[in-house]
Amino acid sequence: MELRKTRTVKGLVSTSGFRVVVMIVLLYLVSGVMMPTYFAPSHIMQVLVLACFLGIICIGQTFIVISGGADLSVAYSVTLSACIFAQLTKESGSGILGFLAAIGVAILFGAFKGFGVAVLGIPSMVMTLATNAILMSTTYLYTGGVLKGNATDFVTTLAKGSIFGIRWCVIVWVVLGVIAIFILRKTTFGRSVYAIGSNAQVARLSGINVVGVTIGIYIYATVMMAIAGVLLVGYLGYPNYTMADGYQLISIAAVVIGGTSILGGKGSYLGTMGGVVIIYLIQSILTILNIADAGKDIVNGLVILAILFAYDRSAKMRV
């Protein structure tokens, strides 16, 4: 469908990818006109650095939304891994051990989410909501209410260092993003994600291992969130209980702005990357306008609504 569309000009304009690109260019020009220094490459890099954490989180969210769900456990999936990484690294003195433990716990909780959704038949949003509560308790129980540890040199370099003027964390995002796009487009697993999102029953009858793939989706998603958590520790210098609260809902917004259908079965990670950049371009414009936090929240909501109106409306019902 999408491929055929791009053959004519009219068809090209109607694709969600085209609209995402137009939106990015427009927002970039607006921010640049308001603040000429924003045209500089260093500012573009700054936006990308801020965007890369949400971007990596959204790899997971994109897979889950395409499969017909929505993950409401982003906040503590990220935070728990960050806390485990920092604290275990401090206690064991080995950053590799800390990282592996964070990923291991993410695999465990990802499997738990997937099990609840695929085997127990609990709706994705409710299952992830429950898991978020469990993750939150686990975070507090593990740390004992006192945050310990800080970033290792390696992770700090990943989050803050750069090579040829490009920040490492942006490179990490792009690499993980390319892998995600490859998985979605070219692997059986990726195509199964779309099939499950369109119609899980049909997918099952066509011989797709729906339970296995669904558990796989949630494990992959939670591992991505864990990686984002570890990188965030590098960026902030230390973990923090509320470090990922802000990403919870905005991750869904970014995925939808990127053209992925919240109903499942349609979308791409490339679109989500665009959606993430759009969100941070809006933020940078709000920063130029220098309005109070209250105003920022309101404008943020209004802009998301406006973007949704521009291209996420469903067809009108007709007889």
Next chain:
Amino acid sequence: MRNDRVRIFVGRHRNILVAYGVMLVVVILFAFNQADFFTRYGPQSIFNQIITLCIATLGQTLIILTAGIDLSIGNQIIFLNCVMATIMQPIIDLVGNDGLGIVLTLAVILAAGALCGLLNGVLVAYGRLQPIVVTLATSSIYIGLARYVRPEPGGEVKSEFARLMTGRVLEYIPMAAIVLLLVIVLVWIPFRNSRSGQALYAIGGNETAAYLSGIKINRAKISAYLVAGVCSALCAIMLTAQTRSGDPTAANNFTNNSIAAAALGGASLAGGTGSYFGSIAGAVILSLIVGLLVFWQVSSYYQNLIQGLILVLALSVNFIVHFVKKRQAAARAAAK
């Protein structure tokens, strides 16, 4: 015959029965632990603990019935809470009469809640947008408005009003129980029995089929969001009476807890299933668990863990029953 009827009833209402089973256990445990449970203070304290989440869950249930979800309920409540704590005293000063001022304030809050709901409803129905993304965007707007109205926590709430709403009537009856009863009798049941209320179940079951049978979908959806907004307002009124202030930074769990409570009470997120009866049980469980853990001196770190596990376990019941039946059928087939 009779046996079959019982089995069909149990099969159809399994989730609600499980919810009431768990609720019974929680309430009994509560009775054992709370020293003054059987005095007039017992019910008062229980109803004050459950009332806000119960009302918020009733609103959430209406939206879930349409196969939607409202992520903005928590921020709506915070917004209305901030407005109420801010405008109550000025309005009283303006009219120069405590009683009249409070009634006017309540009217303003209910109207504002209805407007919040209306905004969500119009965006979903006429905007033809998905409820989850609409309410995600509007929740950002509501919290912004709350911070705008009340940059710092505070405000003034008449202590007579606070005492009345959290106290008892006629010595024994908790005011919160009366409020809950009134919400059910005057808001939920009439709406449920109205044409739009009936339509919600049809829409949640199959929106296209509902549309083709001539049901006015937009009107039904908008009225569901509007009534949910009124529920948010009622919840905010009770919350304000309890906290006696408006706080835009308050830990805000109403969105998550109302979704969890509705699911716990048997509402299906796919739409078309759910009732006030089940939702209230869900809300009671989630609110009282917190109190129980306090009685047992369990570290508050466990609170979310236990709430999450109860939710997962209660919703696994369908799977477990299905699993056991399959095993039995397999055993029978093997025996043959």
